[in-house]
Amino acid sequence: MRTSEFISKLFFPRKCPFCGRVLRAGAEYICAACADTVFMYTRADALPHEALEKVLRLYVPLRYTGAAKDAMLRFKFGGERWIFEPFARLLHRYLAVNGGYADVDLITCVPISANRFAGRGYNQSELVARRLSELSGIPFRALLVRRTGTGSFTSSENYAGRAAEKRFLYGADAPELKALRVLLVDDIFTTGSTLNECAGILLEHGAGYVNAACMMSGRQDIYDVSREESA
Numbered sequence: 001m002r003t004s005e006f007i008s009k010l011f012f013p014r015k016c017p018f019c020g021r022v023l024r025a026g027a028e029y030i031c032a033a034c035a036d037t038v039f040m041y042t043r044a045d046a047l048p049h050e051a052l053e054k055v056l057r058l059y060v061p062l063r064y065t066g067a068a069k070d071a072m073l074r075f076k077f078g079g080e081r082w083i084f085e086p087f088a089r090l091l092h093r094y095l096a097v098n099g100g101y102a103d104v105d106l107i108t109c110v111p112i113s114a115n116r117f118a119g120r121g122y123n124q125s126e127l128v129a130r131r132l133s134e135l136s137g138i139p140f141r142a143l144l145v146r147r148t149g150t151g152s153f154t155s156s157e158n159y160a161g162r163a164a165e166k167r168f169l170y171g172a173d174a175p176e177l178k179a180l181r182v183l184l185v186d187d188i189f190t191t192g193s194t195l196n197e198c199a200g201i202l203l204e205h206g207a208g209y210v211n212a213a214c215m216m217s218g219r220q221d222i223y224d225v226s227r228e229e230s231a
């Protein structure tokens with residue numbers, strides 16, 4: 001271990017993002033207790049998902065509930081930027097094990113608006129996507145832009161209005177994709193409208209296909225409850 005690394009670990013011990021316990025040596029990014037509870041088991045027949053007609057394959061390792069949901073809220077709204085690292089490592093492992101990097105040429109992410117970026121200081125999905133790029137060796141490129149004045153919608157707003165509004169644009173300096181196969185990273189899979197809209201734009205600009213990777217989802221229809229109960 002380099003001295004700087006040693007000092008950094010001495011003063012900033014690595015914590016489990018889900019329960020906050022200091023990780024023991026050898027535990028890379030999650031404690032053993034949480035590793036038993038936060039993963040979900042995606043149903044094989046749920047993919048590709050009917051809500052995602054523009055997305056070929058979807059990868060989601062965590063359920064948006066309990067400790068995982070709490071960690072996501074702290075990551076997105078509590079300023080706990082550091083959580084990108086354990087999240088990226090969890091997603092990386094999930095992608096690697098499930099073939100999520102196979103036949104992928106480029107990694108990109110769902111963008112947030114300039115206003116939100118200014119307030120938060122980071123785009124949570126971009127931090128994870130860039131880390132996945134480093135871990136996998138697949139290049140990252142920011143391809144999409146979120147229009148200003150189109151922030152998050154509350155669940156009470158109607159879906160039709162949400163779907164009709166164009167919230168994303170292709171980046172002015174982004175290259176045509178010329179059949180490149182893209183992995184699109186987002187934080188939470190909910191209605192699928194964000195992933196669909198972004199994937200549709202990537203396809204219009206020449207993507208061969210678009211796969212999507214999200215940290216977590218609260219949807220009941222994509223995970224295999226029987227496997228979870230028997231695990």
Ligand SMILES: [Zn+2]
Nearest residue numbers: 016019031034
């Ligand atoms: Zn834990």
